[in-house]
Amino acid sequence: MVRRLDSNLWVVAVIALIIMFFNLGSIPLLDPDEPVYAETPKEMIQFNEFLSPRIYGEYWYDKPPLYYWLVTGAFKVFGMSEFSARFPSAFLGVAGVLALYWFGRELFNKRAALAGALVLATSIEYFYLGKAAVTDITLNFCLTLALLGFITKRYYVMYIFTGLATVAKGPVGFLFPGAVIFLYLAATSRFRLLKEMKLLTGIGLFAVTALPWYLFMYSVHGSTFIDTFLGFHNVTRFTSPEHPELVVWYYFIPVLLLGFFPWTSILFQSVWVSLTQSSQESNRTLLFLNIWAVFIFIFFSISQTKLVSYILPMYPPLALIAGWYIDRVWGLRARRTAWPVILSVLSALLIAGMFASLELFPALTNGVGITAVLFSVMALCSIFFIWKRQIGKAFWVQVIGMTLFSMVLVGMLFSGVAPYFTSKYIAHEFTGKYDGKSPVYVMKFLRPGFAYYTDIYGIEVKAMELPAAVNNAQGKAYFVTQQADYKELTEPERMKVRIVAEAADRMILIKE
Template identity: 55%
Template structure:
């Protein structure tokens, strides 16, 4: 038994490390988010200040510091580069998968642990964000560790990881674990469990972990920190839509369907079975469902919606899928053709979307064709093995296909589209042309990447009106803008500019 457990552990770890680390630093940072989370720790090191986050030399209060600290440490070890900027996400993604393996094995058996862990590792949104320099994986790990600690009644760890989540992304680090546990206790009618949760000493531990940085920031920056971080980045974003195109209530439905692909094909039947079992004699399954539903419901109610927000619901969903497929192997009657039927629908929709994308970006052609072959073979394998009642074979077919899909994504698709989504190339052109003295104007969307790759802060332009005004001013100046913004300029403004370089639908201009 020990050898089986060890072999399963190493198998899950090997597959996960391959997915998360393959070609991790081979693609430039993609605008606008990745450069933000790379530039800020770079400036922390430059200013020798690990307390107050900065960008463009100015204090800013968008996120707490944990991810910045992790990236700053990676920069010290590996230099300032794409690999180091993404290393914390990839590493913590592996830790989170192995945590799901451990907990799933403990709750539901070794087979369920393996299935749940690999379902998480091979879901599209999870491994994409694991390979990105953003905070979402870090938050997901700490929330997952906190909530699983509650299930295991390791209450001090529950508070510890809630504190770390609060240091990663703010008040939701406490709100989410607290609300999910409260709802669960309400549903099962066990509020007396609160007496065992070490509320006073646990809260003290949470405060010791989470509060010092907030207190120091308040002492250093006063109301500006509170108003910007708590007021705008938390309360205002929840109550007011920052991106009107994503404000619709159903926004996260397609995000979940695509983000948890290919396991969305079996997600519905897994949830249905787990709810039936959870109401009877397995409260852990009920807890996992409440956990996932709360994350989805909370962000559905939020006015500001981003694709990455629902990532913390994927670990409990993966554990539910792991439990379901784990027991299907013991009872073949539970295997339903709804799995390959749903997978067929999802693959057709995904392929249709990809081939539509090729019409506007022909450079995607080779990568899309490779993915199409992989997904069609995966679909055929699932149909064949489910029809033969070989659930394990169908599962491993999906895992193998998604490992190959990840490799195709980072070797063919992402490199093909990267020039359109990074400022690195135009930044190189700028460094070759810049005289070192004249003012530099950069459109907001391009600003983080431009600064990261040039070490020049520049002057941020937020709109076409600001661009027009900057061009009208006297004196020599450089401009880094998108082609669409250049084309929208009047003929008079364009004649005042000389195009020095263009790359990925971005242009470098100079005005003499």
Template identity: 55%
Template sequence: MTDRISFGTILIILIAAFVMFYNLGGIPLLDPDEPVYAETAKEMLSHNDFVSPRIYGEYWYDKPPMYYWLVAASFKLFGVSEFAARLPSAVLAILCALYVYSASSRMFGNRAGLAGALILVTSIEYFYLGKAAVTDITLNLFLTVALLAFLEKRYYLFYICAGLATVTKGPVGFLFPGAIIFIYMLLTRSFHLLREMKIPAGIVLFALAGLPWYIAMYAIHGNAFVDTFLGFHNITRFTSPEHPEGVLWYYFIPVFIIGFMPWTAIVIQSVWAALTDSQPQHGRPLLFLIIWAAFIFLFFTASRTKLVSYILPMYPPLAMVAGWYIDRLAARRRNARPFAWPLLFTVLGGLFAAGAVYGARQAMPALLPGAYLTAAVFVVMIIGTWFFVARRETERAFWLQIAGMAVFVVILMSLLFPPAAPAFHTRDLAKAFTAHYDGKSPVYVVKFLRPGFSFYAGVYGTELTPDHWKTPGKAYFVVRPADWEWLPEADKRKLKVLATADEKLLIVKQ
């Protein structure tokens, strides 16, 4: 590693850009989440309305508009495409890594900052979401900058980014920073910081950044906006499971183990060292980072609705702690043989490699070439980590894993995602529909497939209910096998399958 910040910045940009942009637009938007954001941004442009989000031509109160605005701007500049829909996430993922590098370098030194930024960029969940057209990376950036700005006493930046986070995902934009800072002040008995935080000016800055859209939406839509956005999409989702299969209390433990891979193997000893053996000037910043990560994990563990992406905001602080630990090992090279790292990585990396091969064999044999290569990369990383740690060359072990994850990105985007993606997108069926559609008959689409179908076919359709099968006259149906197999045989004889694409059907009723 180098002590020249300018070189570190260039290195992070090059590695992060490769990871985020490699084959970014080569895979269709995956149902159901990516097409929702892309379709809403497309309708913003078609209706020339950038205040009230719409989907299927109807007002849509699910999320604030920040990511829709970014995608709409990307569509305007580059045209409507998968690449343009994902571009904002990829760019903001790189910017977040650069800010982590900058802030961590000021706190812990350049080598620690560089390590932390690269750990973040090469963790599986971070680069997966950085290559996806969803809001999570945008929220993650604003929360990260806000909390690090507080830690560095850059309070005006803190308030502005908390406001922008609120326009990205709602109340969590200010509730999360507020709760994390309160817990930190409580544990460190540092409530005197409140006198330094320029709170009156901060309230003004937060309001200017975060509230105009909410005021405009209430003025236009009234209580319908408040009840749906705040009532259902925030309070109800926390207290009631939207996805009952994810209610298990330990849901986020395997999510984190896989999502922070390969750095899961070093994070436990990193946190332990930060809590028990840090230098005095590093103790409080490290404690703040650990409180930040723990709060995110525990909050969403308590939430009744659980999604894989929810814990993304805990990755930047943990990457910074792990970067600090890597720097600490490098500085103590003569005495540093952290065998817990290769030992844990042997277990976790070995299970990940074996799981990739087993999963491909069971679910989709077409993925086996990519799965075998993934296993080979992780085996090389395991052997190399043991070799370098035994020789007290922890920096080389670190760079080996960075290189291994860059190779894994190529395998993932070239050999694993392309054969698997057709099962998760509606582009091919939408093309078949366009070729067969008469331009006037009603179209009924199962809910899960509707966002992707609308984006690719340019036809909204109507969400399918059982009664729609009884529609008189000609009608088109976009479904999966289970959505129509229950029909009586007499009714099925009136239907004709026009096209199939990976367990998705285009059916016409004459």
């Protein structure tokens, strides 16, 4: 049913747009992930081939193409830039917040939907990834629409967005909705719902949406595509750690505590109350949202490869639960003691961590100082309003505080550390010094950004391979590396090269 737009929707839209699009293109692409998702669309345009992704001129099968297609479209419309590479994430970040409000007011009410949507928009991890040229927000948007489509009985929406999620990220696109829905049906003994889910036409709709690209890739690339995409990038990454040092069972606990800030201060209360004190009318919806969030958390805690962004799909259900809780306590006269206490502790820890980082990045001094004041004022005002039993004002203080922080994050913090996390500046140095013909050896971590900003692919050098590359290079050769890699060279190896340019911790070496 089509709904008339209301004032709350406009408030949510304006806040989400400010958070996601403020200074979106002001920061260079950050190594190594963002340049990958810009270089591949650039090569799609260069080779005029949009179905088989390439990088460095070679086919590769790391991710399905949905985000590449979106960036390609942005490149066509806005030109090739950092803004264009990030535009799909920012756009879908805003769309995801609006969708949460749209569905939330049907599942609960307008105030709960408003609170839930703004909780999502102002959570650190959500708006951080919404401003990044990576695939996570695209997957998150599709999964959110698929699962909210199920719980509101919009089954065709569910099937279409499950298919799009599969084109965005692979098998998790249909495994996650399938598992969450199955667990919900089992927990509520409602398998009879399968009869009304239009399974035959729905599966057909999913197949039409998801399968054509996979069938094309198999027909063109055969078992190489299956072995690499499904075998390595999905099964192997789940069963074998890509970063062994991160394989600890509690990895995602601090990620969630920080990533859901400042709403971590009500996270545990929200979940507990939603499971123990909800009304019969909202009980099943809240149970579904809890199953959704918990499944994502457990799945990736079991996975051997762990990255901060993996648990993003649990943020929409947690935001709706938090929104429902805020609406529930909005008019109650009882004080919420845990809320301001947890917020104050987390704010203090974040401020302390930022000040500790100044030893490595002194350029962040002004940004860290402003953030410290911002978080302190936010915590103190929240304490005051919660003590006065004015929950609504405490909520808006945190929304406004985090909206301002999102601007400080991009305008001052990211800009201060960007030179240490991008190859853009060393690439510009290189273009003025390269002779146009000698071989170029590039460290693997820097290669995507170097290729994007120079149009030179270079020869990839993996960790610990730089000494061999320096010793074995014949004739004149260039090396693009980091200071840490250069320091690993022995004195005789350093004598074979000279430093011709530096930008932050990136270096250009030349062997003549």
